[in-house]
Amino acid sequence: MVRTIFVTRKIPPVGIALLEAKGYTVDVNPNDETLTHDELIVHLKEKAYDAVLTLLTDHIDTSVFDAAPTVMLYANYATGYDNFDLVSAQARGITMTNAPSDLASDSVAEHTLALIYALATRIVEADAFVRAGKYTGWVPMNFIGTDLSGKTLGLIGCGRIGSKVAHLAKALGLSIIYTDIARNEALEKELDATYMPSPEDLLPHADVVSLHTPLMDSTRHLINEDRLTLMKPTSFLINTSRGQIVDEQALVNALEKGIIRGAGLDVFEFEPKISVGLLQSSKVILTPHIGSASQQARDEMAEIAAQNIIDFFEGITPRNVLNHK
Ligand code: GLV
Secondary structure (H helix, E strand, O other): OOOEEEEOOOOOHHHHHHHHHOOOEEEEOOOOOOOOHHHHHHHHHOOOOOEEEEOOOOOEOHHHHHHOOOOOEEEEOOOOOOOEOHHHHHHHOOEEEOOOOHHHHHHHHHHHHHHHHHHHHOHHHHHHHHHOOOOOOOOOOOOOOOOOOOOEEEEEOOOHHHHHHHHHHHHOOOEEEEEOOOOOHHHHHHHOOEEOOOHHHHHHHOOEEEEOOOOOOOOOOOEOHHHHHHOOOOOEEEEOOOHHHEOHHHHHHHHHOOOOOEEEEOOOOOOOOOOHHHHOOOOEEEOOOOOOOOHHHHHHHHHHHHHHHHHHHOOOOOOOEOOOO
16 A cells, blocks of 8 residues: 655655655655645645654644544654644544654754853854954953853753763763753763752752753743742853743843843744844854754654654554554
8 A cells, every 4th residue: 555645844865765665655845944834734635645744843733633634643853742732643543753863862962062162152252253353463351251161060851862961061071960850860870960859959050051851831931030040140041952941031031130141042932933132132142943953863863753654554663652652
């Protein structure tokens, strides 16, 4: 039986090639643009698709399920899956998978370190200064930054990505403190990391706070006005997880009032919209949700998403099923 797959936007060819090698008909959204919810529904009504390969920007909810009654599987090309209504999928017997690539975890961890170092060494501001023709000679007191060796990194969430950040940071001379719902004893042994029972315990002690939790009801606005107030005035906040974990307006206020020193953000509460207060602040470094954008990571994500589809249709339980547990 020839399976028919819809791919909501162009992804690395290696994933498409895997699906085509199985003889599947693969329709890729012909425009290299993110589909709106309505456009996605229009595409899904065009054919009796068997599976859909989705992006984290596709909201897969009951209206999508209603529009595509033949689809048995949605395979996310992402580690996160907050774009999926898993409860409704479960009720309808639809299988949902994600693509937790190891290389993507490496890539996000490296991007996290890049943001931390860029803030501490003021690379982005300094680059703009040179390009503006303002560099007229060595100055003793220009672009004074912060050493990171000997400082403390506070991780909120210490799973796959958080632990990788911890390893990289430890090698660069930072001490590690972390909080999570579960203790990571291996990390405590290996890196001499210290467990903090709650964000309230961690925040006052960290020079850099980095967020590595999934987006869930319990983590939405986990960083809010009260918790920002607990951070050191010299500290940096880094977010490479999901934008809605931070109350963006509270962050803008904290930066304006000097409650924290700066922020490095790869994700935004209302992305792709970004608060004007962040765009206008010289205390933040902003990147467009590219944490996992190394070539190797994106290839592996495409392979994992495609393999989940192939396994499903070959009668093997895909490795990354999120529901039916
Ligand atoms: C990226 O944000 C992902 O979840 O893979």
